[in-house]
Amino acid sequence: MSSRKPRPAPEDFVEMAKTMTHKQLVKHYGSSSGTVSRWRLETGAKKHAGREMRAIPDDFRANAKTMTWKDLRDHYHASNEVLQRWRILSGVRLEKAARPLTPPPAGFRQAATVMLRTQLATHYHVSKGMIDRWLRETGLQALGRVQAEARVVHAIGAPKLAAVPNNRDMSLAGRAADFLQKRAAIFRCDANGRFQLGGTHWKWRGKAHTAAEIIAEACERGFEPDAWKEIAA
Known part of the structure; x- marks a missing residue:
């Protein structure tokens, strides 16, 4: 009984291996994974690493100093992983999104003259830290309990x-x-x-x-x- 000859590597295999991943080559040639691996050894074709890495844009370093992570992602249509790689390779630090400060609401000055700091935070559904900032911006001081009850x-x-x-x-x-x-x-x-x-x-x-x-x-x-x-x- 004669043994079956192994399938030889296609003539265009080396060129195709430069643009296709291992899985794509298996599907393209209708062969097994082992056969594709053998063809690589026989032809010396290098294994494709997958999708070609996107190069760092020329203006990335400058934009990264003034734009937030989200802005960069939208601007370059890039994923978080791509931005992280660009950041590391370029050595720049991405800026955090600057959140606009919430101003003291209408009536806060009057309320602060009769309510405790904790009561103000509960009343306006904000943190005590924000109440402290509002007090500084309005030039007021937090009341103690005795003062609050007196007022x-x-x-x-x-x-x-x-x-x-x-x-x-x-x-x-x-x-x-x-x-x-x-x-x-x-x-x-x-x-x-x-x-x-x-x-x-x-x-x-x-x-x-x-x-x-x-x-x-x-x-x-x-x-x-x-x-x-x-x-x-």
Whole structure:
């Protein structure tokens, strides 16, 4: 029984091996992986490393000093791996994306006169670090708890260092708010809980309350609506 002769390397194999990967050659010639490897040894054809590496653009070094990683990726239509290789080979440092600073929101100055640093962070849904920056930009200082309680906004919402009897709201809701301030800071706000001078609601313990709700909260904690009549008498 005669042995089967091995298939010889195609005449164009050496040239094709310069442009095709091993897997592509197997598919192109309809041969096995072992056969392609044998042809390489017989012909001395070099193994193709895959897709040719993209050269570093001439302006990459200059652009990398002023553009962010994302900008470079979009500008050159290159992957992260390609950019990383260019960065290493060119010896440049890619800039991080510069995020625009969020300015202090409207009403922050007034809110900062009656709220603690932690309360401000919770109220505006930001970090304490951002609150610190806003305080520096507005020239204010974070209040201590004693200061905050002394400057609690009463019914009309006017910040003050101490209670001024003539300006106090002696309505039922106003007196209920005065009563609750001993337990936690309370101030006027809008229906969404945002600080507002002379607002229609009261912000207490992280929630906006209507006048009826603030009265109910106070009564549950011992507030006596008619006590002032007995004192006046």
